[in-house]
Amino acid sequence: MQRAWMITLVWAAGALAQSGPRLLLTPEDFARVKALAQQQSWARSVYDAIVLAAEDWPKTHLQRYGLSVWEVPPEGGQWSQHYICKVHGVSLQFHPPDKHVCPVDGQVYSGWPYDQVIYGRRHSESAAAARDNGLAWQFTRRPEFARAAARILLAYADVYLSYPLKDVNNRPDTSGAARVTAQTLDEAVWLITMAWAYDLISDSDALNQAERRHVEQDLLRPAASLIMRNNRGMSNWQSWHNAAIGAVGFTLRDQALVAAAIDGPSGFRYQMRASVQADGVWYEGAWGYHFYALDPLCQLAEMAARAQIDLWAEPSLRSMFEAPLKFALPDGTLPNFNDSGNVSLYNYDRLYELAYARYADPLFATVLGRRARGREALFWGAPELPAAQPPPLPSFVFEASGNAILRARANDHYVAFKFGPHGGGHGHYDKLNFISFWNGGIMAVDPGTQSYAAPTHSTWDKMTVAHNTLVVDERTQSEATGNLHGFALLPDVSAVRADAGQAYRQAELVRTLLLTPEYLVDLFEARARDGRPHRYDWVYHNYGALSSPLPLELYTAFPKSEGYQHLSNARAAVTGHAWQANFDMNQTASTVYGSVWTSVSGIRASYEYSREQASAGRFSGKLSYDFSAASGYILFSTPALSGLPREAPAQLSVMIYGDGSGHRLALRLYDSTDERFVYTVGPVNWTGWRQITASEPQSWSHYLGNNDGVFDPPVKTVSVELSYTAGGPLRGTLYVDEIALEYAGKGWLQVTGFERPLRNLRLWMLAEPGTTVVLGEGLGPNLLVPVPFVMARRQSVETRFVTLLEPWAETPAINAFELLPDERLRIVSDQFEDKLWFDGHSRLEFVRRVEGALRRLALAGQQQLSDEERVLVELPQPASLQVDYAEDGQRAEIALEGEPEGELRLWGPRLRQISINGSALECRREEDYCVVKLSPAMR
Incomplete structure (x- = not known):
């Protein structure tokens, strides 16, 4: 114990003389980041946005909260979950400086805990500002950024120990009570950001020796000690606790804190053993918490990596990235089981940036590229992403x-x-x-x-x-x-x-x-x-x-x-x-498509799916406008696009159903930097459908984004712009359909045809x-x-x-559903007759006929499948297989699980060709059966 204390003192002394950042980004990392920002437009956009955020501090913060000067709030924050309407259960809206309004009925709430929730937001934003100013200092070496970060750190060092302890119920004596926030979980999230801010300005002169000691002794160490007293064991809380303890430990070179965060009784390695189940799913069974825990685990792994400790090699950490991919619904969301809201894989692409960079597994890259790359990609991601497509997923x-x-x-x-x-x-x-x-x-x-x-x-x-x-x-x-x-x-x-x-x-x-x-x-x-x-x-x-x-x-x-x-x-x-x-589900499905923006608040507009007109298919996009209260222009925009080529398009094509209004029409393409490329069509002087084709977007007018006139792929959004023209009708409707982009060597790719599925x-x-x-x-x-x-x-x-x-x-197909005396289910539609049976112990039988002819067989856990007349398929050992017969009965494709050795006999009087797991095999005829020899290599 005495030896650990001595090491802590040595490391702490070293922290005061630190020559450069080392917590999450080192000088070598910053050199790499700067080079990437010079080479990649997306990286430059992220880089510039960080500097801009630092330059805007605290102006935007003051505007958001109705403040005249920045200062730390008078007390700690409260639990964000309190910020709901007691009647409707919906989130309140903050109207600065001190009103908390229900969006349903306009009821205004005041006092505790609503004011304190807003204090909590201010605390979080102040920490983020300290971090961003620290990053901006490393990017630019402009001393005002380091001084801004130092000011925030010192302000919190001045007050941290004076903030009373309290929990989410305002009780001071519980183990989860905190100071800046209302629970040690949130205190940990806040502390990681503050520790990184301190680390980022370690090579500046914004803090003198006494001020550094003040921040370390009156802010960082007390906050870490407060968190350490609340050992949550197997918990997402503890994962954040560990990352915060580690952040302070690595920043201050405190070996004892680092050891507690990684190898302590509830440290990182314990979480890998206890909290991550054998199949990679976090023990709480809620995908929101799975990723909520994965976030600090990744942060601590990155901190450790800069101290030559490889936590990324933990198999359970990798499995936490793999499990959601296997679980995902077809749209990339995850089941909202247990205490989880709607979770999308793509909203956690920032974590998969780290996973792909660390593991180089193309499977992880399939989550990426649907949205603009962000900070995690710039700091810790791979410079380039492969054009990875998600593989078909089995059960x-x-x-x-x-x-x-x-x-x-x-x-x-x-x-x-x-x-x-x-x-x-x-x-x-x-x-x-x-x-x-x-x-x-x-x-x-x-x-x-x-x-x-x-x-x-x-x-x-x-x-x-x-x-x-x-x-x-x-x-x-x-x-x-x-x-x-x-x-x-x-x-x-x-x-x-x-x-x-x-x-x-x-x-x-x-x-x-x-x-x-x-x-x-x-x-x-x-x-x-x-x-x-x-x-x-x-x-x-x-x-x-x-x-x-x-x-x-x-x-x-x-x-x-x-x-x-x-x-x-x-x-x-x-x-x-x-x-x-x-x-x-068609009656209740939202008809809203994309988004609408108006140049003047009095303009009314909507962008909807519609079956009223269509140039192809059943649906189009309905663009409704109302200039009766104000004149100006409207942008009708697609949702953020994904999966388009990473090259500039050669042409844009759009079908427009005109109303003869004479209002001015333009088309916009947004590149990855948000630069707008605008093609002016002119007045809408036609009625009915007309194809609009516009070539060479880089020759169009352009503005905003990086505004260099070079289209930085991929295409982010396509917008239709409609501007009021005097004398035109005040209200009306256009329709848009078949939006497509042409790429060199790839031809035309559809952006949207506005088709939406009918679902019952x-x-x-x-x-x-x-x-x-x-x-x-x-x-x-x-x-x-x-x-x-x-x-x-x-x-x-x-x-x-x-x-x-x-x-x-369009119409239900099944016209018979019955349970037969032998416990088989019989399901009949206009297209097929199915008989199926499952005993609940992995033995399954399934037979599908179309107009009396076999079309599909499935067998699991058995050697043989028969119908009333004959054996249909026979295996040498129990296995699982699915047989799909071609319509003419001459070919069969077999999906085979397991490794049976011997001969497979498949009924099919007309069978001539068989393939197993994609490999064609020779078939030996035995009367009405086709016989093939199986080997383990076929699996």
Whole structure:
């Protein structure tokens, strides 16, 4: 202990004489950053934005908060979650200098904790300003930047120890209490930034020796000590604690702090062992917290790397980047299970910048390039990104975290199924819950989480009835860990079965899900453990307008607790027959496209999807304008674009439906620096569709961005500009369609055709006497927008809910759904007849016929698949395979899992060609069978 203290003193003395930054960027790093900013336009934009932010300090800060001079707030900040309307649960809006306004009804809140939340924002922005001024000092060597950072650091050193301790409930005596913020978690986030600011100006003369000692002894060390007293063990909090302790330790060369951050009882390596599950998923089971923990882990790894300590080599750290890629929905979002809001992989591209640079794995680069590269790319990213495309993803089972991801190769049908550990304090009571996605959007909804200060967080978000699962006796589940029974994962037929563990003491719950491109089958079994009848409520929440042909009447039998109190507009019918309900997601889908900007506030405009006109397909973009209150111009802009070539386009083509108004039309392209290239079309003196083609964008007028007249790819946005012309109509509508860009060597690439998918879901449940079907509305991720639910209620000792969920666009296709006496399901549409069976222990059989001819077979966990007449496929050992027959019956493609050795026999009187896992094989005929020899190399 004495030796560690001596080392601390030696390192601290060295800190006062520090010759250059070393925490997150070294002098060598800054030389690299400056060179990159000279070579790459995106890097220059980031570099210049940092300097501009420093130059604007504190002017923009003062304007934002209605202040006349900058000074530290009179007290520490409060928990940001407090900043909500007590009635509506939505975030308040700050109207400087001291009003906190509900955006729904305009109610004004004042005093604690709202004022203190704003203090917290000011504290955070002041820390960020100190950091940015420190960066600007390293970029430019302008001493005013170092002095600005020093001023902030000294101001906080003056007051830090005088700020009283308090937690989120304003109590001073809890382990999580902090000074500048209301909890050590937020104190850690703030401290990392402040420590880096101090490090960044270490080679300036903005602080003398006494001032350096003041900052170290009265700010950095006390803050680190405060955080260290709150050991959170396995926790996202502790990951931030470790990064903050490490930041101070590395900055001050304090070996004891560095050792605590990395190898302490709750340090970095402990988090890798304890908090990251074997499949790479953070133990809390919430993707928001997964990335929230990953952020400080990456920061600490970068700090350590500059001290020649390689934390990036930890396998669990890499697995935290890999797991989200395997989990992701087709649009790049992640299931909002547990206490997680909507999370997109692409919003965390800044962390994948580090992952790609450190691991050089092209898979990580697939997350990048959709948005402009930012600070993390400039500081720690690779200079160049490969043109990486995400590979097709199969289905996965994550046994450690208790999740299954079912996908269909033929389309984007997707299901995420949750059965594993509860997730600690951020877990929800929703064992056997699932969400789904099809044709571009979410169908089955999880409420995610609201602010923790909102009453609905505990009365709805966490409750069982708020999720797509089963409630027993109208009571919320207990914390539990479910058990995986079995699974079969094939390209277009996947199945999984799991139980809910001890979620209910009085009943056992087991759910089986089977996914194909065309439908999802749900078999939910409930069985009393005590032999007594119980109430079983199967509940399903889905976006859209809900309807059913059942004779529904007002329903008032729900309890007023356990989340049921939030179910509204309930109507019900009792039935002993099979029944259906439909969710029309087209009626409720937002029609808003892109964004609109007006040069004068009185101008009104909208940019929407429309089926009123289309030059191709079914939809176009509707540009509505209203100059009756003011004249000026409107910009109708596409959303931020991604995936376009990293080269300047040669031409832009747009279809415009004119209204003959005479208003002036122009087209804009925005490059990666935000430079606008403007092509003037002229007056809209035509009606109907007209193609507008404009060549050589670099010859157009240009301004803003880096304003060099050189188009810096990729294209960021395409805008239509409409300017009022005197004498023209005050109100009107244009339509736009088929926006495309031409690239040399690549031809025309469509930016948007404004086509949007039509999305419906039919729910079809098989008959069970005494089923009460209830339709109504519950709460959704947006508390102001209800989400429909359908519930099937039964009272019995045991029951099984057998349900088909069929997504459809123009019209539903399935016309028969039944459970056969041998437990096989039969599903018939105008296009196919399917028979499928899954025993829940990884044995699956699937047969699809089209007009009587075999079209698809799937087999898992067995050697043989037969129908009523013959053996269809036979393997030498149990394995998993999917067979797809060509329409003419002469070819078959086989996807084979496992390594069976021997011969495969496949029925097919007309078969001539077989390929297994993409490799063509010779086929030996044996009567109506085709026989091929298998080897491990085929896998």
